[in-house]
Amino acid sequence: MSGKAAYISDLAFEGEYWGKMVRSTVSYGKIRKVTLPELPHGYTAVTQDDVPGLNLLKVVTSEQPVFAGDVVRFQGEGILMIAGPDRKICEELASEVKVDYEERKPVLAIDEAVESAAHYSFSGGKPVGEIFASADRIVKETFTTGYQEQAYLEPQGMVGLYEDGRSVVCGSMQCPYYVKNAVMQTMGLDGDHVRIVETTTGGGFGGKEDYPSLIGCQVAVAAKKTGHPVRMILGRREDLLTTPKRHPSKITYQAALDRDGNILALKADVRLDAGAYAGLSDVVLQRSLLSALGAYRIPNFEVYGAAMLTNKVSNGAFRGFGAPQSFFAIETFMNHLAAITGQDPLDYKKQYFVQQGDVTSTGGLFHHHVPIPEMLTRAEELTDYSRKYRDYSRPQTGRFHRGIGMSLVFHGCGFTGAAEQDFIKAKVKLVKNEDDTVRILVSNTDIGQGLKTTFSKIVASVLELPLERILIDNPDTDVVPDSGPTVASRSLMIVGRLLERAAAKLKKEWKDGARQEVTEHYRHPDFMIPWDGKTFHGDAYPTYSWALNVVEVETDVLTGQSRLLDVCGIFDVGTPIDRTIMIGQAQGGMLQGLGYGSSENLEDRDGRLMQTSFTDYMIPTAMDTVPFKIDFIDNRYDGGPFGAKGAGELTLVGAAPAFEAAVEQATGCRFSDIPLTPEKVLDALTGKN
Amino acid sequence: MITFTLNGENVSSRAEPMDRLLDVLRGEFGLHGPKEGCGEGECGACACLIDGELHNSCITPAGAVQGHSVVTLDGFRQTPQYRLLEETFAEAGAVQCGFCTPGMTMAAQAILSKNPHPDKDTIREAISGNLCRCTGYNMIIDAISLAAERGHGLW
């Protein structure tokens, strides 16, 4: 609050240089020649030839070059860096670098793409072919969702240093150990010779899950080559152009219905636009597929999905991670099925809502209570949804029409599948100092979601100590064990739980005035049906968090613009550890989801993103929102600290479909695309007339 | 030389008249309150007060402050008005990642010094040039409203 928190831009390193990347201006091509301007003394070009280890970025797999060597695969891909003492001179020199490309034909759309980063199929119930063949009615609809930019207020940036044979990288990031592993691979160094320090990070939302590893490698190489610390902070336009976005999607559903409109079988085809490199796309696709059937018990189904490679920005993590795309599609499809069969959407959906004990789409179980009835009751109390839905269903006249929409979504808590057990293997440490203060050592980062507070509260509560005696700093890999990345809504539920256990252990062994250390390792819940990534079968998640969103709008039929009248979110995140923080997550997440559904239009043309400034990429301002009604259903999860479940992403997932449903009612039009911009709304209204 | 008052002190700057005030404040004077979020006057993270009015320092020419008074968060931090805002921002959960917070704080001071009892719509408009991606804004509006309620005689 006081401005004293040190973001990477606020720290100075002696003798530091600035680094400016030269980036590809073509979508796909072979680099024939690079011509550098004359470089004054002190200015260097850092290229693939300077990489001591592997010129490949370690993410899940390693296929993206750190410095594009011979081939560029998207506009904005980093080719080389100009490093030197003065920022302005570096930028001028970088702009004078000439790159000669032999352009190749790029793949610029999902439909044109042939290669995928990953693909899966799975099914359940009886084979759907016969059911479709004999169905009374088949409804097919395709839904599309666009890019979304995380738009964290602090642009991405890091400083790399090379001292005594060690690479040190500090900066804005979510996952210090991801950066460490990447830098180790690119610098050809072992773990003792790489140190990563997170500086106070001004927002991430997934956008700083893997990209910091790329910047980290680039500055690490540059620091070794130049013998100086090298700072690279992206300009906002550069950040918007080149860092990973939410995957655009194209999702097609086919429903086989009986005479009464009941769903006999469902086919889902999910395509994501992965961009140029696989990166995290395999995992995003998995979560998208796991959400494809929504909160519904569908008797017979077939799901296919693929993350297609295209010559555009390489997409990655953004709060929701594949679920917002699927939930938009399935919630809207169910609304449309209800309309087609002449039924009220909520009544229609109620026939299919899952319950505790139901089988999931991958043969796992909803092991725990599913609080949909309680959420519906509470939503009615807060929004008067059913009465308003009926009122707004009557014909409306005049310039301004109203509508109300509801969505019901879940978010699988923690890392998809068996990764927590097989790869992450989280470890936490508590150190009790001689003065009886306790330091929390974890690699999770507080990127605004209040982890420092919630972790401290958990430990303080178990140890029965005042909060001031619990210490926690930004993670430094020299000091903290690897408790896994700050992603997948796992920090509180998984790492918090480890801290809860560690604190309990420390309490038992507590010795006043002594220095003590306690560690805890991840233990896989034994109630889980084992996950098989190849057959896509089992419990993909230990449990689920749930959300019900209601959005009421007023649409101007002359301009297609909609304004929010009322927004409500009811959430089951187990037991909220800190209610104020949780309300903040709900408010922030829902507004991001509303932006995703309405104003955050981000298009690409000829492989280039069109809205690459805060002037043109429209995130909501304070004037675009209204007070939100937020409430929580207590549904304690015994596997989480004090009963808490994953919460960070859930709050974004349901807002866009609720918004779209509201605008559909207000306009009497049907939509299957987000962002639902005024252009699209007015087009539909004009077509209607 | 550009001479002006900075956080209450008379200073002079070697900056060129069309240099960004943001760079002068952060670079020449080492003040880290104002932040660079976009460099185009859209996000408000760089906001400071010039003669009590809110300005985006990233699009303010250094020459424009000649003879005027500039206040950044770094100076405002010493005041009782700031201390109250700090209290209400914490209470209302208005700070998440903190990057927009310095700009929001200056916007709060700008409105409260003009209008000590603003309604929530007025506050909403007062921060309409400060982008926040974390909080959804409502808790920030609540925080400023709470400060106005408690700040008898401060503004």
Add this chain to the structure above:
Amino acid sequence: MVNAYYPKSADEALRIRHAHPGAQLVCGGTDAMVRKVPAEDVILLGSAADLKDVTREKDGRLLIGAAATYAQLLRNPLLPDILHRCITGIASPAVRSAGTIAGNVCNAPPAGDTLPVLYILDAQAVIGRAAEDGTCVFRREPVPEFIKGVRKIDLAPDEIVTGISLDLPSYADMNHRYYEKVGARKAEAISKVSFAACARTASGAGEDGAPAGTIEAFRVSFGSVGVSALRFPDLEREICGMTVREAAGKRELLLSRYMERIHPISDQRSTAEYRGQVCRNLLGTFLDSLADFP
């Protein structure tokens, strides 16, 4: 090394510009600082106190000094409401602390927020120049003629726009007034379409009681759908003289006549189809409102 000048008055500014023709003129700097055009000489007009004045001219016109900021203008009751409404929708509070109407005119961007309102207020640019002997002479040019194209204005290297003059007396007679800006969000939005309109209808009812008065004045201007704001005095002259009922009967024809002249483009902010349809809808709504009273 950039030379900066801080004139204390309009006359001083003109003499400096005369001595350094082509010197960069900066008021708030909100546009100049984003576009970053390098210059050797810069004249910072904000230091000239008389350039911030808002004064009533002899014939009742309102003269707004070139350096009067949007924030100052919002506090000034001499400005017509329609201009207050327009300014409130510009950017953000911080940008309004610095931006100026003269700056908006001289930058002449196609989506300039103030332009449609200035056009229906028959605004003139007041342009000064210092002669050899140091005396200052002024000329006036209607803003639609002063703006020659996208970011092109009719300003000589030794001239400075010292103010914008509005025809308040004729506007005061208008009994129908309308302003709307359509942007992608409610603040900080470059407009997709903006619409400013005013009209004067005489009272009078037909046998059936419906308004039948004559349209005595009619002005509409569209922003962001052309090289600059658009106003069509010839179409306006056709409408003047019609009764309200006549105009209502010719609604579709009048809309088509306007839409034939408006050719919006598609860009990163919006589409040609949307902009065109919104222009049509807003104009239609304004025409319909003429029947609201008297």
